[in-house]
Amino acid sequence: MQASRARLFKEYKEVQREKTADPDIQLVCDDSNIFKWTALIKGPSETPYEGGVFQLAFAVPEQYPLQPPQVRFLTKIFHPNVHFKTGEICLDILKNAWSPAWTLQSVCRAIIALMAHPEPDSPLNCDSGNLLRSGDVRGFQSMAKMYTRLAAMPKKG
Amino acid sequence: MLSDSISTAPIPSAANTKNLGKKKRTNRSAKLKQCKIDARREQWLSQGAVKNKGRKDAGDNNHAPSMPDGKDSKRSLEELEMRPRGEDNYGSVHQDSDVESPYNSPTSVDSSVLGSNNSGTLFSGSSGSSSSSSAGCCSGNITDEEVEEGDDGCFDDWEAVADALAADEKHQNSSSEAPHEQETTVQKDSPVEKANGSNFGAQNFHPESASLISQASGNTRAWRPDDAFRPQCLPNLSKQFSLPNPDRRYGGGMVRARSAVPHSCPICCEDLDFTDSSFLPCPCGFRLCLFCHKRILEEDGRCPGCRKTYECEPVETEACVHGGSLTLRLARSCSLIERS
Numbered sequence: 486m487q488a489s490r491a492r493l494f495k496e497y498k499e500v501q502r503e504k505t506a507d508p509d510i511q512l513v514c515d516d517s518n519i520f521k522w523t524a525l526i527k528g529p530s531e532t533p534y535e536g537g538v539f540q541l542a543f544a545v546p547e548q549y550p551l552q553p554p555q556v557r558f559l560t561k562i563f564h565p566n567v568h569f570k571t572g573e574i575c576l577d578i579l580k581n582a583w584s585p586a587w588t589l590q591s592v593c594r595a596i597i598a599l600m601a602h603p604e605p606d607s608p609l610n611c612d613s614g615n616l617l618r619s620g621d622v623r624g625f626q627s628m629a630k631m632y633t634r635l636a637a638m639p640k641k642g
Numbered sequence: 643m644l645s646d647s648i649s650t651a652p653i654p655s656a657a658n659t660k661n662l663g664k665k666k667r668t669n670r671s672a673k674l675k676q677c678k679i680d681a682r683r684e685q686w687l688s689q690g691a692v693k694n695k696g697r698k699d700a701g702d703n704n705h706a707p708s709m710p711d712g713k714d715s716k717r718s719l720e721e722l723e724m725r726p727r728g729e730d731n732y733g734s735v736h737q738d739s740d741v742e743s744p745y746n747s748p749t750s751v752d753s754s755v756l757g758s759n760n761s762g763t764l765f766s767g768s769s770g771s772s773s774s775s776s777a778g779c780c781s782g783n784i785t786d787e788e789v790e791e792g793d794d795g796c797f798d799d800w801e802a803v804a805d806a807l808a809a810d811e812k813h814q815n816s817s818s819e820a821p822h823e824q825e826t827t828v829q830k831d832s833p834v835e836k837a838n839g840s841n842f843g844a845q846n847f848h849p850e851s852a853s854l855i856s857q858a859s860g861n862t863r864a865w866r867p868d869d870a871f872r873p874q875c876l877p878n879l880s881k882q883f884s885l886p887n888p889d890r891r892y893g894g895g896m897v898r899a900r901s902a903v904p905h906s907c908p909i910c911c912e913d914l915d916f917t918d919s920s921f922l923p924c925p926c927g928f929r930l931c932l933f934c935h936k937r938i939l940e941e942d943g944r945c946p947g948c949r950k951t952y953e954c955e956p957v958e959t960e961a962c963v964h965g966g967s968l969t970l971r972l973a974r975s976c977s978l979i980e981r982s
Contacts, residue, residue: 488909488910488911488912488934491910491911491912492909492910492911494911495911511682511683511686513679513682515675523679525679525682525683525686538683538686538687540679540683550909551909551937551938551941582949584944584946584947584949585908585909585934585938585946586908586909586928586946586947639683639684639687
C-alpha cells in the first residue's frame, strides 16, 4: 500500500518533470485519487489511427507495481486487440508478462506500439481480427479510420 | 443509465429517488471531470497546432454546453492552468524527503572526485613516495583483511558483508582523501607535508612495520575517532560512531563510481541503503531493494529487469555479493598500484 503510493508519487513527479519529453502521451492523475489516472495518447502516424486522440483509463491496484495496472480505452477504437464495447485491451504486458519495472508511461508507449502493430491472432474484436486475418488490410484500415474520425477526432461545428 | 436503474430496481419510490439523486450527482462530477480532461486535450492539441484555433473554441462549446462563448472556455482553461500549479505544490511537499538523498550524494561525489583528481595531478609530479606509501598502507590492510577472511572462507551473515564492504570503503576513502588533505596542507606550509611524506616513505621501505608507523603518523596527525581519513589499520574502538557518516558519503560516491547502481529502488522508490546497493540478485544486473526482492520472491519470483525467474537462493546471492566485493577490491588495489 505505502510502496505503491510512493511509487505513484514518483511517477507523478516524473510525468510533471518530463511533460514535453513524449509529445504523444499526456498522463494525468485524478485530482483526488492517486490510484486513478487518465491518459491521452495520439494515434501513431501511418496508421488508420493517425490524427486521433484516444483516452485511456488506468485503475492502479494497491499491489502496484507488483500487479499490473488495469487499462482500458475510453475512446472507441476499432482494433483487433481492443474490445469494442468495453475498451478492454489484450496486451501481454498488462497480464502475465507484466514487470514491476514498467511504469504507467511505458504502458502508454506499449499501447501506442500495439496500435501500430495489431496482433490479429489473439483478437478481442473479432470483426477487426477477421478482416486482418483474411488479408483484407484495406477493409480493416477504412473501418479503423472511420471509427477514429467518429470517436477520436475533435468534432467540428 | 437512468432507465437501467428504474428497470432493475422495483424498490420503494423514496429510495429510488434518492438513488437517482445520488446517481445524478456522481454523473455530474463525472461530467465535470470529463469536461476538464476534454479541455486539457484541447489545450494539448492547441499547443502543437495553432492552426486549428477556431476549432478549439468550437470543440469546447461542443463538449461543455454550459459555456456559451469563447471567453468562458478561456476561463476554464485558466482554471486548468491553475490546477497543475497547485498539484506542483502538493508534489513539492513530498519532494523534500526526496531531495535529501540526491542533495548529499552529489556533494560527496564532488569531494571524492576532487580528491582523486588532486591526488592524480599532485602525485604524478611531486611526491610519488607518499602516494606509493598510501598504496602500501592499503595493501597491508588488504592482506590483513584477507587473513581475516581466510579463517572461514566466507562471511557469516549480511552484517559481516556490510562491515567488510564498509571497511573496504573506508580504506578507499582514506587512500583517496588523505592525499587531498595533504594537498591542502601544502598550501599552508610545505615543510610539514614533506615531513609527512618522508614519514610515509619510511613506511614504504619497511612494509613489515607498516601498521606501527602509520599509527605513529596517526599520533602526529591526531586522528579523531570519527575521522573519515583515519587509516583502517588503527584500532577501531568507536566503530558504531564512525560508521554511519562515511557510509552515507560513500553511498553517494558509489552511485557515480559504478554507474549502474541507482540511488533508489526502481520498484518501491525507497532509497537504497548500503546493503541494498551491494545486492545483485540477477545476472542481468537489475538492482532492487531486499524488501522488494522478497516480495517478488513471494509472488512470482521473476526478475523485473529480464523477467527470468530468480535462480539464486538467498545463500547464493550472498556468495555472489561476496565475489563482487572481492573483484572490486582487486580492481581498486590494481588501480592504486598503477597510480604509484
